[in-house]
Amino acid sequence: MHRAVHPQRIPATRSCRVSAFRMTGAVVVALVVSACASYAPLPLDRGEGAAGVAQLVAPAADMPLPSLATHRFDPADGLDVTETAMLAVANSPALKLKRDELGVARAQAFAAGLLPxxxxxxxxxxxxHSGGGLxxxxxxxxxxxxxxxxTRSSRQAAARSQAGQVNLDLLWAEWQTVAQARLLFDQVLNLRAQQARLASEQAALDQVGGHIHAALAAGNLTYDSASVGLNAAADVRKQQADNTVALHQADSDLHVLLGLASTAPLELVGAPYRVTPTPAQLQQALADLLHRRPDLLALQAGYQAQEAKLRGAVLAQFxxxxxxxxxxxxxxxxxxxxxxxxxxxxxxxxNRGNIAIERATRQQLKDDYASRVLTTRSDMQRLAADLATLDRQHRALTVHAEQLADARRAAEQSWRHGLLDWPTWLAIRSRSLAADLDLLAVQQQQATQSIALEALLGNTDFDIATHPVSAQASTP
The missing domain is CATH 2.20.25 (N-terminal domain of TfIIb)
Structure with a gap:
């Protein structure tokens, strides 16, 4: 029996076994190789920003608001306030990072649906040892x-909701970027207007400066008497310097928002953005707040994701x-x-620990949502009240500035004809300058508050019901 089996059967069996293992190994290797993803390096760039706006585009189809999607983007003749907002949406580095986060969330949703x-x-x-039939x-x-x-269905539901939350957060970030672009556009133009007003004042003060220095040199004027004129010129120079620093900051912020290099030329044209929501729009926005604001909808999606996580944790206790x-x-x-x-x-x-964590997190998200809604409603009401106050202040300052401008012009004529001393003329000029700068400051406050209120309203030209945000995950 021993001689009949081992010389013939063992080699045949071993051959079959080796063939079977080889076949199994080949199948395993083929499956692993076919499922492998390829790698390609992605070098870092220098992060210098675009050298100019001429080569940049802002596709209308990518705009988050109808007022932007219907506007023609042509930077050849400069950027108006709407084109500035369009370029910010298309080229903002912060928004590019948000879009990358959306890609990660969609990849996570894709991964959550894969079977183990x-x-x-x-x-x-x-x-x-050999022998013995072994x-x-x-x-x-x-x-x-x-x-x-x-737990696969719970993971999928949580991941889809999280992807939807990131998508809505992106839309909200785009709205905020539009508001920021409009605000910086207005700030730059307002600071330029202040700079021009201060430059004209400096030119006027230079006229009397020559008389003061000549009188001091001749001994006809003491430094005590001349201090009014000298201080007036020094105050204007200081205001010019402070305004220049503020203008540099606003211009730099706008360049960063648009993804432009600091040395890139930026020509702004046209009027700044001006809109004041009506009381009817305010009430309608308050009524539709929970269904229109992307940030609140994002919080709702995040809460739904947490509900799915809690359900998954409960299932995992089994x-x-x-x-x-x-x-x-x-x-x-x-x-x-x-x-x-x-x-x-x-x-x-x-799994009691994870269940407790997920349940506590759900409560935290619930309270966070309630707090955000309450704060948003309060902010909207406050901004509406502030705008009404600023509107009254603007009307009063306009009249006051016009009266002082008339007084300044009349005083200048009287001074030139020797009917008015120069200290009185300088005092009138100083009051007129202060009124003009106050008026420009109130105009800036009005722009800031109205843009902020429109952003809180959820942009009155946008209806989220007709512009649904996809929360579905795509295969990367």
Missing amino acids: DPQLSLGEDFPT STAFNLGLGEDIGALL PALTLGVNSARDTSAIYTHGFSLGITLPLFDR
Whole structure:
């Protein structure tokens, strides 16, 4: 029996076994290689920003608001306030980062829907001595994590809601970028207007400066008497310097928002953005607040994602199951086929810690949402009241500035004809300058508050019901 089996059967069996292992290994290698993703390096750039706006584009189809989507983008003749907002949406570095976050969220949603890979196990045992009818033993098993399949739907729901939240956060960031572009456009133009007014005042004071220095040199004027004129010129120079610094800051902020290099020329043309929501628009926005504001909708999506996470944590408290099938042969050449079942005994952990964490997080998100809604309603009412106050102040300052401008012009004529002393003329000029600068400051405050209120309203030209935000995950 020994001579009849071993010289012939063992080599044949070993050959079959080797062939089977080789075939199994080839299949495994083929599957792994076919599923592998390729790698390509992505070098960092220098982060210098665009050298100019001529080569930049702002596709209307990518604009988040109808008022931008219907506006023609042509930077050849300079940027008006709407083109500035369009360029900010298309080229803002901060928005590019937000869009990258959306890509990550969609990739996470895609990953959450993937089934767990089965686990393949291969083993081989060699006898320590030959003879006695012993052969090499092997075992082959295939297992799958059943617990991961049970929580897959909860993971998918959470990931989809999170992707929707990031998408809505992106839309809200685009709205805020539009508001910021409009505000910086207005600030730059307002500071330029202040600079021009101060320059004209400096030119006027230079006229009397020559008389003061000549009188001091001739001994006809003391420094005490001349201090009014000298201080007036010094005050204007200081205001010019402060205004120049503020203008540099606003211009730099606008360049960064538009993704432009600091040395890129930027020509702003046209009037600044001016809009004041009506009381009817304010009331309608308050009524539709929870259904129109992307940031509030994003918080709702985040809360739904947390609900799904809590459901998944509750499901995960049940025993984790691992199911597998196996085939084996021992050293006596006896083949066996069977299955394996792994189960986690819920004696101590039972996922209670994760359930408590997810439940507490849900409560935190709920309270955060309520706080945000309350703060938003309060801010909207406050900004509306502030705008009404600023409107009354603007009307009063306009009249006051016009009266002082008339007085300044009359005083200048009287001074030139020798009917008015120069200290009185300087005092009148100083009051007129202060009134003009106050008027420009109030105009800037009005622009700031009205742009902020429109952003809080949710942009009155936008209807989220007709511009749905997709929260579906795409395959990367």
